[in-house]
Amino acid sequence: MSRVAEDAVSASTPTGNRDLRISQLTKDFASFTAVKSLDLVVPQGSFFALLGPSGCGKTTTLRMVAGLETPTSGSIHLGDLDVTYEKPYRRPVNTVFQNYALFPHLDIYENVAFGLRRRRSKEVDQQVNDMLDLVELTSQARKKPPQLSGGQQQRVALARALINKPEVLLLDEPLGALDLKLRRSMQLEIKRIQTEVGLTFVHVTHDQEEAMTMADTIAVMNSGVIEQMGSPSELYENPATTFVANFLGQSNLIAGEIVGREGDVVKVEMQGTIVSIELDRAHAETGAGWVGIRPEKVLIAPAGEPIDAPGNHMTGAYVTDVSFVGVSTQYLIRMAWGQELMAFEQNTGVRGIIPVGTQVDVSWRPEFAFLLDASQDVNAGIEVA
Amino acid sequence: MSDVLRRPGRIRLWIGDHLVLALGLLVLVYMFVPIAVVILMSFNDNSNSRNIYAFRGFTWDNWSNMCNPTGMCSAVGKSVQIGLLATVVAVILGTLAAFGMVRHSFKGKSAANLIVFLPMASPEIVLGSSLLALFVSSGNSNLLGFRAIFIAHVMFCLSFVIVTVKSRLSGMDANLEQAAMDLYANEWQTFWRVTFPLVLPGILGAAMLSFSLSFDDFIITNLTAGQTTTFPMFVYGASQRGVPMQVNVIGTIMFLVSITIVIGNELNNRRKARALAA
Numbered sequence: 001m002s003r004v005a006e007d008a009v010s011a012s013t014p015t016g017n018r019d020l021r022i023s024q025l026t027k028d029f030a031s032f033t034a035v036k037s038l039d040l041v042v043p044q045g046s047f048f049a050l051l052g053p054s055g056c057g058k059t060t061t062l063r064m065v066a067g068l069e070t071p072t073s074g075s076i077h078l079g080d081l082d083v084t085y086e087k088p089y090r091r092p093v094n095t096v097f098q099n100y101a102l103f104p105h106l107d108i109y110e111n112v113a114f115g116l117r118r119r120r121s122k123e124v125d126q127q128v129n130d131m132l133d134l135v136e137l138t139s140q141a142r143k144k145p146p147q148l149s150g151g152q153q154q155r156v157a158l159a160r161a162l163i164n165k166p167e168v169l170l171l172d173e174p175l176g177a178l179d180l181k182l183r184r185s186m187q188l189e190i191k192r193i194q195t196e197v198g199l200t201f202v203h204v205t206h207d208q209e210e211a212m213t214m215a216d217t218i219a220v221m222n223s224g225v226i227e228q229m230g231s232p233s234e235l236y237e238n239p240a241t242t243f244v245a246n247f248l249g250q251s252n253l254i255a256g257e258i259v260g261r262e263g264d265v266v267k268v269e270m271q272g273t274i275v276s277i278e279l280d281r282a283h284a285e286t287g288a289g290w291v292g293i294r295p296e297k298v299l300i301a302p303a304g305e306p307i308d309a310p311g312n313h314m315t316g317a318y319v320t321d322v323s324f325v326g327v328s329t330q331y332l333i334r335m336a337w338g339q340e341l342m343a344f345e346q347n348t349g350v351r352g353i354i355p356v357g358t359q360v361d362v363s364w365r366p367e368f369a370f371l372l373d374a375s376q377d378v379n380a381g382i383e384v385a
Numbered sequence: 386m387s388d389v390l391r392r393p394g395r396i397r398l399w400i401g402d403h404l405v406l407a408l409g410l411l412v413l414v415y416m417f418v419p420i421a422v423v424i425l426m427s428f429n430d431n432s433n434s435r436n437i438y439a440f441r442g443f444t445w446d447n448w449s450n451m452c453n454p455t456g457m458c459s460a461v462g463k464s465v466q467i468g469l470l471a472t473v474v475a476v477i478l479g480t481l482a483a484f485g486m487v488r489h490s491f492k493g494k495s496a497a498n499l500i501v502f503l504p505m506a507s508p509e510i511v512l513g514s515s516l517l518a519l520f521v522s523s524g525n526s527n528l529l530g531f532r533a534i535f536i537a538h539v540m541f542c543l544s545f546v547i548v549t550v551k552s553r554l555s556g557m558d559a560n561l562e563q564a565a566m567d568l569y570a571n572e573w574q575t576f577w578r579v580t581f582p583l584v585l586p587g588i589l590g591a592a593m594l595s596f597s598l599s600f601d602d603f604i605i606t607n608l609t610a611g612q613t614t615t616f617p618m619f620v621y622g623a624s625q626r627g628v629p630m631q632v633n634v635i636g637t638i639m640f641l642v643s644i645t646i647v648i649g650n651e652l653n654n655r656r657k658a659r660a661l662a663a
Contacts, residue, residue, distance in 0.1 A: 067566075068566070087571070088566040088567050089566050089567070089569045093567075095567045097563075099558070099560060102564075103564070103565070104583070114565070114568045114570070115568035118574060144660070147660065161567075161568075164568070
């Protein structure tokens, strides 16, 4: 039986294009649809993150790629190899499970050697020792998993999957159980290993910071569909939906009425002010829209003082809340029309903290604003872990 | 003043320390006196005594002539035979049933979970008499004896096996099997490399429980035994006239076997705990 597994794996060793291609993938459960007609291409060798709140279908997608869940319809290809309905042990894909799922009855060495032994691989000893070296666990080789700390267990799980040199390595919230500091260092560690081994990594997480730190490309998922896909900076700087605007970082969304296109900008009437949005940042053309601006792009100054931004300055605002968080100061500003906007200011020390109640003027550079369709829920993506 | 206050405190402390200890020891004595008597009596030289329960002097005779009482050793043999056979069959059937009941959902699953407990909860005398009635009324009274005892023992051991293995299985992380499959183990390898080793302690526990339940059983066995005599039946019969001292030898051996298993298990656990602490 294991010969079959080995053949299947060796038959699919890299030849030409080995992208992971998911098309029209759907998974229905008895009472709901977890993944809706998902299309996705993960280029070979990239670090790809599926980001979304719990229940958005990201883990189900991952499990279908691993073969642990059978798709209702659609297909999954690795290069030309159709693995949609292939058994999990016959696809060149390995998984780092959320709770590690280390075998408690085997020691660390045997946990790492498990995949090689099943495929009757040669030079198991050499490979296992190299891998334990890579994750710096050589001295723990003969211990059992429960004797290791969370971070060490996490590295065993990574080594156990990596040693098989899968074409795609799936990481299912691999750092969720670690404390913040350890998580930060593991993020960099995993990123380093990925660069070193050059395999395709698909990483599932609900932690937007983690996704942005590690991934080349992020797909933001919400209720079974991909809302937007792109590099971390693309997604952050130019979100296409209110969900992405709120889930990835924070956004100020201000109601406005679209006036129309003028050259390569879209003009929007926003609370008595006309603002211009660059065409490629305008995700709505007519009717009502949300004008979005990231809090750190919002510039404020005590009323009458200059602000380093061209165009309109909005007056009649005052500070309602100040939180000093060290690297920055976060202000809540009550605008003339009653809405509260967030403004984050770098703690450069040039100016002191503006106290609560101070009258301020507000502005931003027009190239940082974005325009979203007003039919979307302004609060989508807020209040998620 | 302070002296007067301090003294009762000290006395109370002394009492607290020593009285609790003394009571604890008494409870232990209470529990172990019967076993001590069994061991002691296995060395009792009562060959010339009228009162067979009086300790007359030390001898190895009971141990060297263990099988002297007519029918005793064959009764022990029967009990061991039935015990082993019933254990093997009950463990195999029960383990399979436990897997089915934990891993699959089917109509009547919760009812099945309840029904499994019934043989454990029913009074043995009821089970025994109903089994006797069943064998006789179905025209299978020729089964009474070894075969009927075996069938009855498998029946009551089954529920214990199912319950024990089930709890072990449901405590097992289902991700482990998926991880094995993910790491190129097919269904067969996943079972033997991951599932089985992890469930094995539960299966072994169930086997030990089954054997001791079967070896020990008197009521159901007596009702289904026909002409067969098991060890508990032999002891019961002999006690009418006076239990031969060799029964204590068998008792001592049984005690030694079980205490060896318990101590071995404890040592193993401590070794594991030490390894964990290291």
